[in-house]
Amino acid sequence: MGKFYDEIPEFLIEWIKKQHMFWVASAPLSPDGHVNLSPKGTADSFHVVNSHRVWYQDLTGSGVETISHIRENGRITILFNAFEGPPRILRLFGIGTVYEFGTQEYDSLISPETRKPGSRAAIVIDVYQCQTSCGYAVPMYDFVTHRTQLLRMADIEESRDRALAMTSSEIHQKGLKSYWARANLKSVDGLPGLLTAPGSKVTPVNNFDKEGQRPKLQYSSLKEGSIQSSSANLAIGFVLGALVTTTLPYILSATGKFDMFTTRA
Numbered sequence: 001m002g003k004f005y006d007e008i009p010e011f012l013i014e015w016i017k018k019q020h021m022f023w024v025a026s027a028p029l030s031p032d033g034h035v036n037l038s039p040k041g042t043a044d045s046f047h048v049v050n051s052h053r054v055w056y057q058d059l060t061g062s063g064v065e066t067i068s069h070i071r072e073n074g075r076i077t078i079l080f081n082a083f084e085g086p087p088r089i090l091r092l093f094g095i096g097t098v099y100e101f102g103t104q105e106y107d108s109l110i111s112p113e114t115r116k117p118g119s120r121a122a123i124v125i126d127v128y129q130c131q132t133s134c135g136y137a138v139p140m141y142d143f144v145t146h147r148t149q150l151l152r153m154a155d156i157e158e159s160r161d162r163a164l165a166m167t168s169s170e171i172h173q174k175g176l177k178s179y180w181a182r183a184n185l186k187s188v189d190g191l192p193g194l195l196t197a198p199g200s201k202v203t204p205v206n207n208f209d210k211e212g213q214r215p216k217l218q219y220s221s222l223k224e225g226s227i228q229s230s231s232a233n234l235a236i237g238f239v240l241g242a243l244v245t246t247t248l249p250y251i252l253s254a255t256g257k258f259d260m261f262t263t264r265a
Contacts, residue, residue, distance in 0.1 A: 002133040007051035023079040026069035036065035060118035064184040064193030070096040087135035094125035102200030112205040118154025
């Protein structure tokens with residue numbers, strides 16, 4: 001049975017800090033608009049200020065739905081669920097505020113030492129209610145590691161912005177700010193997205209370790225399983241073929257058909 005709280009209890013705050021991912025849900029006011037649900041999973045991007053306020057670094061993506069919806073109506077829901085240990089679903093209902101890259105509010109929350117590559121905004125949520133429910137139908141998974149593809153891509157684009165900023169005030173056409181200007185100005189329903197970040201005079205700096213180890217996708221186990229399966233099928237086929245070759249003459253001989261076939265030959 002679901003249970004509601006007027007604030008985030010301390011035991012849930014500690015549980016939130018242990019989670020590896022969360023979901024963000026938002027929607028426009030128009031009944032014809034697109035409801036959005038986005039998974040978030042970068043390490044150390046979600047933060048709890050107190051029992052009524054949380055925030056996270058919003059990283060660059062191909063869409064800008066959450067920012068657009070918050071600008072229009074403020075509504076946002078954060079969802080966590082347990083993939084390991086006792087089952088649990090947690091929803092945080094709140095009113096969101098967007099602080100774009102390059103603003104004073106953004107800088108007060110995200111320093112260059114803690115900024116993730118591609119970070120375009122800080123999404124601050126004032127939580128007015130939270131809810132827990134059973135989570136009995138959520139499957140169990142083992143956490144392996146966080147992906148780094150998005151961070152590496154954004155770091156490459158930001159490096160172009162940094163290099164050009166040393167000699168020019170122009171925006172690099174293949175830099176991150178240029179991408180924001182192309183892809184993050186409006187939602188799919190045409191609502192305003194990023195307003196100031198694409199034209200910000202602040203040069204993006206991040207804490208990404210370019211020499212860090214890249215996660216390895218576990219394709220090998222799948223290939224090994226496929227090879228083992230093929231080998232097993234081949235062995236079974238060989239055994240069945242040998243059995244047919246050795247036993248069929250006896251069966252036919254017992255019925256008198258084998259002698260008839262060999263005589264005709």
